[in-house]
Amino acid sequence: MKTIYIAALLLAAAVLTACESLLETEPRQSVSNEVIFEDFDGVQSVMTGVYHDFQSTTLYGRNELVIPELLSDNLRVALQNSNRLVRHSTNQERFHMSTWNLYYAIINALNNVIEAVNDIPGGSEMQKNRSKGEAHFLRGLAYHNLIRTYAREPNQLLIVDGAPFDLGVPLVLKPFKKIDESAFPKRSTVVQVYEQIEKDLGIAIDLLDNNPELFPRYGSQIAAQALLARVYLYQEKWGDAAQMATTVLNSSPVALATEYQKIFSDGQEALFELTYNANEINEAARFLTSQGFGDGVMRESFLENIEPKDQRFIEGDMVSTEVNGPETVTFTRKFSGWKGTAFVDDIAVIRLSEIYLIRAEANVENGSSFGDTPINDLKKIRDRAGLPEIPATIDNILNERRMELAFEGHRFFDLKRKGRDISKGKENDDCRICTIEYEDHRVVSDIAQVELDANPNLVNNPGYQDF
Numbered sequence: 007m008k009t010i011y012i013a014a015l016l017l018a019a020a021v022l023t024a025c026e027s028l029l030e031t032e033p034r035q036s037v038s039n040e041v042i043f044e045d046f047d048g049v050q051s052v053m054t055g056v057y058h059d060f061q062s063t064t065l066y067g068r069n070e071l072v073i074p075e076l077l078s079d080n081l082r083v084a085l086q087n088s089n090r091l092v093r094h095s096t097n098q099e100r101f102h103m104s105t106w107n108l109y110y111a112i113i114n115a116l117n118n119v120i121e122a123v124n125d126i127p128g129g130s131e132m133q134k135n136r137s138k139g140e141a142h143f144l145r146g147l148a149y150h151n152l153i154r155t156y157a158r159e160p161n162q163l164l165i166v167d168g169a170p171f172d173l174g175v176p177l178v179l180k181p182f183k184k185i186d187e188s189a190f191p192k193r194s195t196v197v198q199v200y201e202q203i204e205k206d207l208g209i210a211i212d213l214l215d216n217n218p219e220l221f222p223r224y225g226s227q228i229a230a231q232a233l234l235a236r237v238y239l240y241q242e243k244w245g246d247a248a249q250m251a252t253t254v255l256n257s258s259p260v261a262l263a264t265e266y267q268k269i270f271s272d273g274q275e276a277l278f279e280l281t282y283n284a285n286e287i288n289e290a291a292r293f294l295t296s297q298g299f300g301d302g303v304m305r306e307s308f309l310e311n312i313e314p315k316d317q318r319f320i321e322g323d324m325v326s327t328e329v330n331g332p333e334t335v336t337f338t339r340k341f342s343g344w345k346g347t348a349f350v351d352d353i354a355v356i357r358l359s360e361i362y363l364i365r366a367e368a369n370v371e372n373g374s375s376f377g378d379t380p381i382n383d384l385k386k387i388r389d390r391a392g393l394p395e396i397p398a399t400i401d402n403i404l405n406e407r408r409m410e411l412a413f414e415g416h417r418f419f420d421l422k423r424k425g426r427d428i429s430k431g432k433e434n435d436d437c438r439i440c441t442i443e444y445e446d447h448r449v450v451s452d453i454a455q456v457e458l459d460a461n462p463n464l465v466n467n468p469g470y471q472d473f
Contacts, residue, residue: 043122046129049137056115056144057224061280061288064108066353066415068289070151072302073103074418079430080308081413082437086331088299096438097430100470102451103155109148110178116141116148118181139213143225143233146206147355149175150237153199154419155451156467160196161242162425164445166468173465174199192463200241207234216259222276222354228254229278232356235364240423244372251365252377255358262358266318266390270351271344275358282350291341291349294413296328298349302413303335307431311409317392318409338413359410362386367403422449 043049061067075081076095083095093101119141123134152175163170176191177199194202210230222229232254238247254277263274273279282288292298304325312319319325327336341351366383369375380398387410388395396402404424408417421428425444430437442448447469458464465471 043118043126045127046123046133046137049119049123049126049129049134052115052119053137053140056112056141057280058286059108059112059115060144060147060355061282061286061353062108063289064105065151066280066290066355067287068293069103069105071290071353071413071415072293074415075302075413077102077442078418078421078428079305080408080417081302082305082430083301084303084330084335085333087301090293090299090301097428097442097448098439099448100452102448104451104454105151105155106175106454106457109152112148113145113178114182116145117179120145121181135213136215136217139210139227139230140225142206143210143214143230146203146210146230146237147233149177149199149203149206150233150240153196153203154240154422156453157196157199158450159240159242159423160200162423162444163196164468171468172196173467176464177202190461190463193465200237203237204234207231207237216257218259221259222273222279223281225278228258229356232277232361235361236356239364239368240419242371244368245374245376247368248365248372248374248376251361251368254361255365255377258358258361260358262362262386262390264390267323269354269357269359270340273352273354276352276354277356277358277361279355279357280353282352284347284350287349288341288351288353289349290353291343291351294338294340295342295348296326296330296337297343300330300337303330303337305431305437307429308408308412309336311405313393315392316409317390318412340413354414359387360407360416363403363407363410366398367400367407370398370400370403 043052059065063069072081072091073094076083076091077097081095083090083092120138123129123138123141129137157174158164158171160172163172165171172195173193174196175193177194178191179202180188182189207230210225211227211234214225214227214230216226216228220226231250235247235250235254238244238250258277260275260277263269263272268274269276294302317324321327324339325336326339326342327334343349344351362383365377366380369377369380369383380403381395384398384403384406385395387406391410404420407420411417418428422444427444428442430440430442433440447467450467452470453464453466458466
């Protein structure tokens, strides 16, 4: 049986071979999936395909934004729904993020670019460095999204059979070429995966600039720095997170948006965003708005957490309360067709407000004020929301993240990286399983059985091994 990696990499090859500048060296059904670039145009075609894959429904086109909100205490599926992601909303067994296959297809495409770009004809040294830098940035993003989905954070590991269970995801850093031992990689440790992510982002920072003609639609130096600040935060490297966040804030080409709506209507403060058009539907927008399926609505516990006069939740501006079948529900309007066309709203993968909150949290945890005091960073976010100053405690900062970054795919992972239980509300139509303890095996995704069958070196996560 072919490994899941072969299936994933063939998926990448299907995209790559559509480009005229690529030569298919072997038939599709053959084992080898090595890509040979004819010229630099082939590299650019591959990178375009990778960005497109990040926009897909499986990734940022819906699931990376919506599923973490459904798994946590922010979002639920309405009683009247299109039958999408219902089981995720109730945290049912094996309904989590399922991104393994596509991310490894992306990683293989990026591995081909990284290995070949320096030696192919065409393209200037600057262009090749940019492509290689973007490839390292995107590989770092892919691996971070994989590790936070399929493993726990380094300082939040569970004890299993008397020892910390520290398996992360397989590190595949070379293009797949043939079936040998490399086709059946074991899971690297969590620490090893994070070390590789840091290495990828470090290379990206060295190779990239902040070209205004490409920013923020493509990987850039500041996007890599912002992602690295996030990666440090997940590892509880507080000093590094505060310093890297400060680097971003001191050199950002964009400022904090003066109005919350402008973040979404005008794309203000995005450090890295994925752009959509009429040919690339943003399925998150269809899921979250009554213009579309009207499936994703705010949980009662979230609504109860909204402070009076919070500008981020003004009715008719950023939220919409409507009768939806048998109930009255509240939708977010973050993705409400601000370009004038429904379902083509751009997605900010990383934006400046998150960086202020990263620095605030890191400085509180570290007992420091690197760059600025935590209370000042928190105040910047709350001032824009029209809210009063509050103490810069960890609980307050996490709650601010919940409200500021709501429906952007952060809440579940914030609770998980802090080792906290998920309290979804009172048992009613709002939730069925209303408390998910941190130790619950459903906090991390299982590895699909087809992948375990194909690769005997893979070990599933604890709690899924008996199914």
